Amino acid sequence: METDAGMAASIALVDDDRNILTSVSIALQAEGFVTRLYSDGEAALKALTDTPADLGVFDIKMPRLDGLELLRRLREKSDMPVIFLTSKDDELDEALGLAMGADDYITKPFSQRLLIARIRAILRRTEARAQPRDEAGDEPVSEPMVRGRLEMDPARHRVKWAGREVVLTVTEFMILETLAQWPGVVKNRNQLMDAAYQDDVYVDDRTIDSHIKRLRRKFRQVDSDFSAIETLYGAGYRFSDDG
Incomplete structure (x- = not known):
């Protein structure tokens, strides 16, 4: 590279x-x-x-x-x-x-x-x-994303929930970003694996489940009532901007 x-x-x-x-x-x-x-x-x-x-x-x-x-x-x-x-x-x-x-x-x-x-x-x-800048050269092209109480800034790799910062790994960030881009849409484990692990790296289903568990734990450290990442058993996960 x-x-x-x-x-x-x-x-x-x-x-x-x-x-x-x-x-x-x-x-x-x-x-x-x-x-x-x-x-x-x-x-x-x-x-x-x-x-x-x-x-x-x-x-x-x-x-x-x-x-x-x-x-x-x-x-x-x-x-x-x-x-x-x-x-x-x-x-x-x-x-x-x-x-x-x-x-x-x-x-x-x-x-x-x-x-x-x-x-x-x-x-x-x-x-x-x-690298990516707007025409004036001031700001990254990638726009921050807001979903309910969630704020994600991909260019700066920053996440906030209800105004409080949540520190995520790159892998956790990618999984959350994939879910939050389409609120209410179910993403199965294969889709989340493709988002988080590129270059044809194989990981099993339990790896994604572990990342989801860590994501929930980190958000619940700033909000004990956090429930925005929902599990649909047998189908996958989805993000709810009402959670």
Whole structure:
């Protein structure tokens, strides 16, 4: 994948597991990316502060400087998009990471095809924020969407419910956007998978169900009565702007 200037996008991989660094780097290079490898957070912080990559993939659990602290320090000077690698039981770390400005997270063990798909999705969204402008060059072409109490700004990847911000991953954002574009219309799991996972990545039905569960939980943190995402058993999900 290339950046705006036509150069291959650079991906910073930060993990103390050298097997993961090597295997993921090989997979990314085969897809046309340039990789920068760091086995600890301190080395990554110095290098990425001086020269940010186009995107970072950070392990959370690392000695010397963990992924959360690395992201916190980088966010003081850079808005480089970041994907976290987490273990299955790290929901608290996931929440902290997203609140601090991470763009997405993937649970270990993970599919390299899934990671590559997430990287491509985030880079596409990052490019869309930077490039599309109106004729005056002032504002992104993509218009914010309002559905009842829901406000979505695709160009800035921002979501609000009743005026309160809700922090979503790229995947969650895409699923919600797909539902909210057509209020009352049922979207089956395959349609939601196509929206959230491009590049022919296969995920099973339970993955979409898990994302819907997380979406509801995040919205209920700002509104305990949130019910805008409805389940139609055997059919799929729909968004109700009355919810």
